Amino acid sequence: MQGRIIKGVGGFYEVLLQDRSVVTCKARGRFRNEHIIPMVGDLVEISSPETGFASIDDLLPRKNALLRPPVSNIDQLVIVISASVPKPDWILTDKLLLQAHLLGVSPLLVLNKIDMADDSIVSEFEADYAVFPTLLVSSRTGEELKSLKAALSGRISAFAGQSAVGKSSLLNALFPELSLETGDLAKRTDRGRHTTRQAELWPLLGGAVLDTPGFSLFELEEISQDALNAAWPEFQGTYEHCRFAGCRHIKEPDCAVKMLLDSGKLTHARYERYIELSQEIEQRRKHRYD
Template identity: 40%
Template sequence: MPEGIIIKALSGFYYVKNGENVIQCRARGIFRKKKVSPLVGDSVVFEAENPIDGYILSINERKNVLNRPPIANVDQALLIFSVAEPDFDDGLLDRFLVHMESHQISSLICLTKIDLLGVEAREKLSKRIAPYQAAGYPVLLTSSLHRDGLEDVSGLIRGRISVITGQSGVGKSSLLNALNEQLSIDTQAISQALGRGKHTTRHVELLPVCGGFVADTPGFSSLDFAEVEANDLEDCFPEFRTLRDSCRFRGCTHIAEPDCAVKTARDHGQISEARYQHYCMFFHEISQRKKVY
């Protein structure tokens, strides 16, 4: 039986890429009985007598799964945030980073609209992104309008499946169009009244970009931690992981305990105060979450 990868899911149909061909498939009823849904990114076994009348027979083992956005087998996340219009939101960025770290998916931080910043604003931005670079996250500065930084982005997504997501209205679609002009994805300007962008992407789809696949996804204005436990949150902050064994108490939450190596590093400027405050906020949010039985 032939195999392929689902590149788009829309209105109950799954579009499976097999070599140069794309076959429109439906899922067999057995998936509903097992309460399993095929996802974009799935490697599947299918049968088809013609290009518009196929059926997915089975789903191969997944290496990871994201629920928001719904996609499987992601190699990396390309987190898109603008430096202006809308303003850079490091709190939301940290939420996305925690989400990806909890699924053991590496992240690339891509900042768009860099052409909107003057010299002084760029210096301030450099200070804000330094903690992310120190934590090991690649940070890419781009301008789709002037095509700045596009070669750096293309080099990092080549040969990989990357999920592209982030705050709404930051230029995700514009960036993809700049990387592959044949895509012609619809874009909309940011709403001046609301101060945020409109959702221009309605479904998840794998798009061919620079020798790899990029999953264009709907943007989000918020993100919860339904799949993260409070005790596991420190694992989602790389700069905390290297210090936790130096804390006085095993299982230190890095909030109220004395002789905490993480808090000491924060006090000495080795850990970002903003990142630490976001950690505390997220820890409290998860701790207050109602348990679902």
């Protein structure tokens, strides 16, 4: 039988089968011998003996995998941003978009807390991310939650974003049966600490969601300039036309990206964050070889 691991605790795994039933399994000893650790999201082959626990016999190849939280085979990264408090960390948003691009998963940008939105945040969001799929929602009033639900249907989605932006609140508003723990920003002692800790896939709407306690970012020094360019959809079909092949899009003459800026197809904010990431990647690479 084939299924998907939705939870792992102390060597036991909960596997969701095609008929939507869940079986508790143990992994075969050979996984440990081969240093393979099954993770949430894995598609597995299991067998059920007459007595005792069912076992995971095989792991199917992973489409993608994250280390923190350990989860595989994600289809969609739902990046949640707050339209009020906490104030958006736009560079984090861009890093998550880059992460989605590197993993080959489609991003969905969700601006939450639209019920108490700061107008300047909404306009920045709308201007900077027009090339991406976006939703303006409120877990409190239910605004646009139908669209969010539709976007989650039939796919494996991971929710990511700063602490207290309302990831768990959105999931609770859509699926009250989850009763995920949510937190009041004001009551938190340690600012920015995440309420959500465990990595668990919740099977829903023919797909599943993962409420992550944040998202580990890849190591920036491992990213090539080409990969960074490819993660900025505004550039596509453009940067190949820069006069210089290795153009960094900073001060070079006849830079196609700078022309995009003039035409308004790329916002200054997104451009500046691109340069910031590009320089960070370069700095780290230099340090590594020093």
